[in-house]
Amino acid sequence: MAESRHSVFRQFAASDWNGFLKGVEKEGLRVDRNGFIAQTPHPEALGSALTHPSITTDYSEALLELITPVCSSTSEMMESLRNTHRFVQQNLGDEVFWPASMPCELNGDASIPIAEYGSSNTGRMKHVYRQGLAVRYGRMMQSIAGTHYNLSLPDSFMEIWQRALGDQQSMKDFKSDQYFWLIRNFRRRSWMLMLLFGASPALDASFVDGVRHDLTRLGERSWFGENATSLRMSDLGYHNNAQSSLNICFNKLSTYTQTLDRAIHTNWPAYEAIGTQRDGEFIQINTSILQIENEYYSAVRPKRTARSGEKPIHALESRGVEYIEVRCLDLDPFSPVGVSEAQVDFLDLFLLDCLLSESPRIGDEECIMLDDNYKDVVAKGRDHALTLCQAGKRTPIGDAATAILDGLEPLAEILDGWSGGEVYRKALSAQRGVLSGDGQVPSARVVDAMQASGLGHRDWTMEMALKHQNTLRKEGMDAAVNASFIAAAKDSLAQQQQIEASDTMAFSDFLEQYLRS
Template sequence: MANQNSAHPQAGAFQRRLAALASGPHADALRQGLRGIEKESLRVTPQGKLAMTPHPRAFGSALTHPLITTDYSEALVELITPAETDAALTLDRLDVLHRFAYSHMGDELLWNNSMPNSLPPEDEIPLGLYGTSNIGTLKHVYRRGLALRYGRTMQCIAGIHYNYSLNEDVWRAWQALDPTSTLTARDFQSERYFALIRNFRRTSWLLMYLFGASPALNRRFVEGKAHRLETFDADTFYLPHATSLRMSDLGYTNNPAQADLLPSYDNLDAYLDVLAKAVSQPYAPYEAIGTQRDGEWVQINTNVLQIENEFYSTIRPKRVTQSGERPLHALSERGVQYIEVRCLDIDPFEPTGISLETARFLDAYLLYCALEDSPLLPPRASIEANGNFSAVAKEGRKPGLTLQRDGKSVPMREWAEALFDAIEPVAKTLDALNGNDDHTRTLAALRPRIADASLTPSARVLQTMRDRQQSFDEFALELSTRHAEWFRARPLSVDEERAMEALAAKSLVDQAEVERNDTESFDAFVAEYQVYTLNRASV
């Protein structure tokens, strides 16, 4: 068996698995998986203040547009690419979305950083609006609940989500390698995605080290909160060796209700059990708030989680939902379809917030996580993984940093080098199938960051701020302005613009149709929504 924390594959099952899947009639399927990107960005004024304007109508409906919506705030734009078989195509799609957005935002900018700018007082941060339909109102009420539970400021953190799936022929071919398997094709696929998730949980601290880009923040973000951040300048706090304050304990993980949530990643049923309980179990502090104030809804319910997506995690198993379907029910009925990596910071040096190099690494790394042996992750191992992730987020560039692997200390750099060695055969296999050297060149370009922390994005952020004598806000605004100029200098072609305008127009029509078709009160709609959760999503 390979090392339980996936330091490196042994020349056994892993290598045979990789070789078998990379040859024969299904070899081409190994490079035909899908990846998509969701990028969140705050809209800000040219002076770097939060935009108080509505979601631009030219963007279409935030409720029904498939590619442009809002996340938490009316000012927090979310750009969603279609799924593509090549990361380069995915980034091209993300580039198009940025260029379209900038042609319809006036002089506003997209804040190209995970940590927010100097925000207005809590009650002035606008919540997302989704029209008058019951489902649109539910989305708004959900955000009211998030404000009560976590605060509006924290919800303005932004990030990159990377959606990844293997072609289903890969799973079929893999299962055929094991004649003793009695699982259905659907259950085998779900089981293997959970194996990927377990390996990711063990080793995703590596992503924080390589790509974390939020070592500093505006001091108002933690105003009135206990913290151990240090002063960078009059307006900025930071940690000297941090890679990602966004992924540290400044967010959801510091919430008591979620702190006790430790889903099992041993299999789909165990995972669903924990989340189904969380969306149906009352939580006393939320019960004290209630669901309505002065006749207005302030949260969907008083449970540990209002809905399953409220649970914060670095990676999620996902299944595309049908109209009106809850995510838990979709997973329970049809199994895991893809995974969503949720821990990536926006790269402030990249106009789209993520480089092709990062995407190529993710593709090789996630395939490695899928193929490597993946022992179960009992609570103790899960806590150990959380501790490693947190340590690298807060002090990943600290010289001599050690992590815990199976209860023993191991130098972070040593483990990182071993992981690169483990991923390399996967990168070579992908390149052989594609007839290029994209993934091996990516690994070669990123490996020096292990020995030289100054090459990491988090170190570059702090060094740039020092060199230019900039506060966090000044640094982020300068780069965001520069990126805006780059996008505005490259308007879409006439055909591309027409296609995007047509999507926006259709989304507005679709929203109006949803609103016309509502036949029940919002109270009745919420009651049915809750019954659906308990009777159909609980497993």
């Protein structure tokens, strides 16, 4: 019998281990003092949403996205994220930064302004893509916010790992295979992250106005799922019928890119009926199931940094997987920056174990089972009677979760032994406490806090938003760091102007060229 990957890893020396490379993309709505989505443009003090490296917008003009650089430690990443939050909070005026995944008060699609990126062809295409999302799915779904966690392993580790496994592939192919190995196990275990970090069990009544649902009243203007962990990841959140037919295959890079490419080049009758233009203005990029790769909603994605003008799918095909993006994380409303250090350290441990554990290809039957497990935990993960399908039998969710945590213990001891600390054992212990009854999963904490306060989703979250804003504004910033943010904002505005001035092609020609590439 071949030696297990865990056994191979245990034979490494401390000098063979270089840690993780990591980064975060954290979204959040700008909201006025009445708890309503902001109608104001992206603040000029924050720079250009088109070109700023760390402060941009996602779907809506009101939906900020804060991006850290690639960092080599959790503390470095968290400090970067906190500094960006501090700068943003100083420049929001009377507005607040919404700390929950489910949005503030809305008034239908018309109340959600689509992000603007200026007059350049690149900026217009980003706006048209978002118009396409509006006509396909409505704007309400796009007002939801989350945290995306990006992780990779250094090339120096990958070289040692490849030699230890005796693999003879090119480094590009080896790395892609390893990341898809990790992704397959992530798909098997992703329900665990929804249990431990799902934090959107409630929502404002305006989000489901006129929509059929099975939620329970929480005060006059709120609803909640009695055992839900993440309404953001439920059918009320990121869900649409066209994508449910895609069957994107995560077994290896070639099947992933082929099935994704097919979706980008397969017309969908409902989108064909809409057309690409209305009154002479583009309202979607094309009429395919997906306009571009980023439209595909998934809990995890293999990623490669694309060059200017390069499609993500082509970047993956030509240079392989560079990192993985975990996309299923709700904002932690109790944290001023939406994520905690202990959470990140646990994610590192969890993802590394996904790489080291056996990971056979996922067949159609297992794929359906994994999707069902994930949906069940999203909808009713706090029900202690819930069982998950594992190895052909039903297992109580508590037993299944404990088994995963037990399996992480030896790995935490190895990593802490190499570093001489207790980071990973503490991160693991914190999650044991959550599941053992000493603490609460975040979704339960949110519901209990709302009920104890007597406030609904909007007013309780507004209180948290003001508390976080006060905390971050009081902390202030190092003068040099603040000056660097001011300079980056000015530089980004100048860069946008340069891009707009250099455009010579009509937008229709630009779009046609992009679609042909």
